[in-house]
Amino acid sequence: MTAIKHALQRDVFTPNDERLLGVVHVAKTGKKRKSSFLCASVTTEHPAEVYICKIKKQEKGEPYKKQKIWHLKELKAVDGKDPDKDITEFDLIFDKCFKWAASSVSEKQTFISVLWKLCRRYLPKQMKVNFTNIPESIKEVSVAGTDNQRTAGGSAAGDGVEGDYQALASQEESDLERMIAECDYAISNAEKFSEMLSSNLSVLDSENISSIMGSEDQVSELMTLLDKALVEVNSIESRLDAYNDMVQSISGQMGQMKNQESFIQITNKNHVTLLQELDKLVLQLDLSKGHIKALNEGDLRVDSGIAACTSAAEALQHAMQVELHPGICRLQAVVEQQKLFEELRQKFAKRLYHFLFELFTKYGNEQSSNNLVRQSDNLKLPKHFAYHRDLLPYKDLTLWLKVADKTKYMQLCEIYTQSLSKVYSREITGFIESAKQRFIEKAAISMQVGNAALEAASASNMSLNTIGQEKKLKLGLKKKLGSSSKNLSGSSSSLSKQHKKFLGSTQSLNVKGVGKKLSKVVGGKKNTLGVSTESLAASDFELSDREKFSSTFREVLNELEPACQDEEAFLVKFFHLNVETADTLLPGGSDDEEDDTEQGAAKRKQYQENQVTKDIRRMMTEIFSVVEKELIGFVAFGERLDPLNSLNMLVVIGERVANARQDNDGSFLAKMLGKSLIEVKRSFDNLIKYKVSAVRQAHLSKSKKCGILPFVIDFEDFAELAEGIFRDTVRRNDLEKAYKGLIEAVFDAIERLAAESQKTPREVVLFENYHALHDCLSRLKIVGLEHERKESKAKYNHNLKIYVTTMMGRPLEKLSTFFEGVEEVMANGVRAEEVSFKLKYSKNELRKCVKEYSGKDVKKGLETLYHKITKHTKENDNRLLRVVWQYMQDEFLQQYKHFEDLIEKCYSGSGIKLEFTINDVLQYFTDIALNQDK
Template identity: 45%
Template structure:
């Protein structure tokens, strides 16, 4: 109501040379939807005219407008309806009866009291007051325009007092300044009247009710708090009245200023002591429910504490504007106490999270991932996590996951469940911290008034000259800094606890860093959308750096372990563990990073890992003694190509094509080299023939070469009858079977490629015989049909 009163004075009555003394919010009896205000006013020009003015909001609701006015001298009767009971209804009898319902009985009584005083002061014709409590109607005082008029908040009119010596001296001084003070007494009196208007009415006069509220008002009840808020605002307005030059020397002004200063200091001390006690007691009640929250991995909600404290927000703003030292002291007290409370809650919360997280990997449950690939074994140092040994299904699992030990991951449903459980625990931790921090930051901004510019009425702690008003940007910057400093202090343990939890998760399983990177990135993204400079955004951003570092360390660790792999000289290699490990890693990562904000980090990791896989497959192939190099390359790059084709990882499209190229090249190389064994002499003979032709010998003249005449050709062909060819092919099949691993199932692919290559060679040999030995009638001992039957029967027999 105070704000409305000042707005009406400024916008409606001051331009009309009127002063607003009392106001009541009313609606017409029986029509409670359309509210308006009845205002009691007096003119500032002489002779004084007293009016009741009806004011209502415009149709658009963006400003107030004057709708109707009645002269007080036309008022015949005021009917308050009931003098003994509270009743908001009252009637005003002008030329007709206007029936009103006030928004509260208190407002009605204050307005009627003001009308009575104005009637006693200014009108010879007395208004009839019916059903009005005698407490509202004071003793009649002499009427006259020189008397001051009390406002709606006044309890009584001031009695006439003679001037004291100091006031006489002040008036004499003013008379000396005014040259016309003696010659034109009427003009001087008029000037004097205008100069003293600042002391008239409600400008520098605080009601007894406000004084009582400031001195001993109840700061623990909603009604008492509201009364103290109204009183403190009224006090601030009185202290900030703009005095004209010379007015500050008047004794009455000095006395009022002294009273205001004492009231301000008294109330500031009471408010500070009370809020200190509220911090302690509210916090104690809050911490009593801590145990039940931590067991459920939830943090206590502080909304009850915030709700109770926010009732004092306006008083905190008043303290900030009047007693900045006490405001700062309360801020420090709140921060110190809440730091201890939150530190206890957060520590217990994270302890429960760690216990639940550690429970995902029970000690001694064994190695769920055998560090093996196919039927082979990789040997190395068993004492080091980085020098892993492939020992078969009985191998113990390293505490930290790697691409090497993920070869059998899909068979371990228990481990997948563990990782899923870890992901849920980590998400629960972040989901609990996020609203906690946002709620506390929102409360701090509102309670300590750090979300808006200071009011124009902000004054120094001595109640004197208004403080300097910094530019808006400076205010905004300093306020955000204050909020951030308070939040950093209150939640100083969060970043430490989060990093500790992350370290534990990484220690349990290094692949947890994938989950943590996705979850933390999402929460950072969410926090930055709300407020990029908030405590939550900054803190989670710092922790995200740690998570990203762990993720990079995890990838580097996998690459390092690939580089340190050594193969057994006694076993065939098969599909290398880090090749199947990459497949499992990619499957896991694609699931975790689906629609994730940090997809780019995974793509970079993919490229690093796949290049390392390529390089180390080549390394193992070159070092292999039991398994041919072509087989190692063919099988592993076939597996890589199949994996990438199935997962469709767009950033690895180049590597997918490269893997296919390497696979086909080494398949062809292996087939050609292997087929040279069952027809070794025949191959050697025709290689010699081709060499002579390449040297310039004409094809039809090759048969004249001693080493390659018809007789020598018949001799070589005779050594490879159909029976011997089939026997050689059968041995070849057995050898290929020993070279290849069962997991990749490439035996039939290789055997079919060998058949195609054999047919190609057969046709090539026939062509050379026809061109180099024309008309000789020499043919192979077996036909293509025979050969197809050999390949088919051998495959079926095995």
Template identity: 40%
Template structure:
């Protein structure tokens, strides 16, 4: 171990101006095959610094420091057993390190030196020592009394077994001293006597110097005591300042917390205000729209325009997207109840007005065939469409807001207009039939066409020698295609084709016009918001 100690001092600590105080060969508690050395070292120059190192040997047989801790970082030491016969001990720094000492004597020496250095250099922040024999720790009072004043050139004594290596300066001083004594090498006793005389002379001078400086020492002590008193006052003042600063720091932290809470509250209030304003803007219905919904005038253009605008505003307000949590607000519930009330009132007004209007238009004669005596023409009801187009948006509103009223209005419109179209189309086909049979040409002569055709058929039957048969339908109407005879006039066939084409040509635009109006007026090509899939 002495050789290892010498090697560590020379290769590891001496280059850093450190002196090795104690060493112990250890391994980790659970990894006993991997060994290392725990060392306590102190700097040789001021400021004095004591450190604990873990040194390991590399594969190249070179010692290197693996870990290092300052003595002030040591928090506690646990000897595991107060009897001292165990190999285990713990050192707690930032975490607990568990060690297993190979040699008990090295373990004892290491822990004793560690305790002395802690007691000497860490009097106020000394770590806790647990489970160590009392004889290892010793009397702390005796240890303090044995301390001596450090004089220039004083070297701190270390354990007897420490190997002290002479520095270069010490070697030079020793050579100089040997050169001054010629008999130092040949006569060692004479050399020792001279050294003893010189030492006694120096001791006497030191004693005289101490006695002569007794008064100065007393003055120095008084000044030191005064300095200590001043230092205590300064320390007390610093403590008071520290307390004030701590109080200020706590107050500032509380103020920061309060400011943060106030800022959060302000942000929440702003968000709440913004959300409430948004809800109010969505659910607010101007007073003029309210009056238009309650007392609607659908007979005048101005009143109709106001009613359409009020209906759109009510539709937008009732379909506004509002957060589900805000829907439960009492004010929102009350406003929605008002909306439902206005919607019901407005829907009844529209239904009543349009219902009466549909019935009136269905009963109105309008254009009839009497105005088109010369040509076969089916009356077009564009005037009815134009009159109803101004109510298109109201019908769309009914489809979106009141599906029951919308369905009832469609039925009333269908029943009313079907009567009108049924009448017109019946007259139209009757006129077409008359034009095919040629009766319109003979009306002005005063003789019925049926009698003439019957007489003609009787004459033809007699010419063929057969009995007279009952009259057959005239022309091509009422006959199947296989009953058409050769004697049917070609002009009559041509007239039949022309009348049929004319009838079909008149029916198509009327049907398309009515279809386009119904799709636009009743919004048949758009799903209502109440009928979304």
């Protein structure tokens, strides 16, 4: 351990001008023990500082390194664990407790002894370190050693804590050197030097004794002076005792005076405090005569009276909400004043309730008795701004009533909703009725046209093969029935009766029914031409009418939305439906542990917001109870007029719902529009389902050619209309889903009807209709149907190629048979130049075949082929016919070139050629097309 101590002194403490006083080899208590050294050191400079440090031995680099350093002042306690047992564990307590285990008991006791000495020497008395569970032997030895050192030699005692080394002071060192220099033999003859020192010591002792003996007289004189001093001290003490007796007699009197003065001060202070409390109480519980008069007699019909009553009500509420000590509340004057306040509160609350009750009831009755002027060209809902403006001055009084009498406040809310509900119900009902009047005249004419069409079709037994013919018939009949429109443009009451007649329970204006009747008359069977009833409906309800309905629907929403928003804003402002005035207690009371936390505050706020939203929605639902019913009825009215109206309605109301939810998802307007949107979406889905069903049920007439199928034309019309309505709207996804189901049904129906077609070849039906679909999808550029566009193009090209190949067949039959045999011979290994030596395929045989096909015969065969193609495609325009004829030309030229290539290859030099050239063929095709078009 001595070697370690010297190494630590040399490597760690000497470079820092410190001296190592104690060291112990320790390890932390626990499973993993890492050894280190605890050292106690003192600085060499003055004043000295004592430190306790933890040193760890490094594996590489520096051999030792300080890990932790504490000043001795930071040490609070030392615990030796058990003074009766030899254990190595001990604790040092600084800002926290550090548990150590020494390598041996002796090292532990030595280090604790060093700490004890350092604390006794360098720490002041007030900074006492608590040493517990330390053997008393260590403390006694340490105390004794410390006392001896202090007696013997000042700072040397402190410096020599362990006793194994004591440094000389500078004066001692100089005296020793001088003495050794005077005695040259001090080192060579130690005995002689010792004898000399002994003799010098004897001489000094004798001189000291002589000096003491010489000072005896002085000592006697000093003792005499001390005796005199004692006499004077006794005299002073007696005088002080006399003074003390005198002061004690006065002390009692002064104490009594002090207690009396203190009592007077306390009494005065209590009087002042009592006066202040009384003044405060009187001011808080005082209500001026003017306020009392305003509460009892204030005129609520004028602005000055409203302001006076509002001020008085606020003063009364403030006085009633003053927090008083429970003892003060038992005072008779306070009880009487509070009773007065309660009477004033009840009386004014009743008076205010009856006044507002009369206002609400009067307005509801007056508005209900007025006649609503219906304007079919200018749809406008009556505004209630003036009524709201007249009521807003009472909003502060309404807030007072909400706080003072919640029951009357709730009753007042109910009265207001009932009165305004009657007003809005009549106004909105008439408003929606006016919107419907715009279309009743048109619908009546449409019904008469439909009935006339049925009668005309039955009488003439004519065949309506296309939608265009039906339109012409109805337009002609409309002119004849022009006078009937005058009979339908009478008063609003007569129109209303006609509206009920045409659009009532029988739904006689349902254009689907008209379409069904027409289809029965025309074909004898339901949906004979494969035309959906929506297509027939579109002919009755023209595009301009559909746009007019869309515009009217927007006008209706433009009027309903501000009415709902203005009324809701007024309710929030007048009835104070906000979080600040909402009930602050959560369900179940306010004793939750979370109330004082952020989570509790957020929970309360969320509950208050939900309560406010429910109150607003409840009042709005009661006031506008008729809005949802009327709006859904108007949606149904538009659907009956024309099912395609659902497209415009879905887009219009979808945008309104999105905007309303963005502004306030929980508002009445958002919920009301959301329910209407569900109804419109149902109407739209029914339209798509019916279209899909009509496509799947479509079938062909056995006596008619096919051409472009009606449902393909209907899909094109629907897609054009829908794209114009839904492009870049929020409801685009609904249309994309509808497209998928509808186009799938169209594809399946085309394939099915093409297979059933008897008058038109299957390939013609396919490529004609797929060409029409591809043309429609390419023109409209519907992103969601890009795959279907490519598929329709592929099917169109595939079936067109099959049709051309089938129709072209083998126009030069014998030549085709001859050259097929040539190709077969060549495939069996015969070289091309040797084919002509075969008897069956000789040059003479080839010349015979060539002579049978003159240019005139070829042209005649092509003319026959053109007639067949024209017959198959006559239901379409000439553009598609020209495309097919061009494909035919390419196919014929391909066969011609193939024949020429075989002749050149197998019969080279024979001079055999076809009697017509490629230019002749091109001319034949051109002449045939031009002549037929003429």
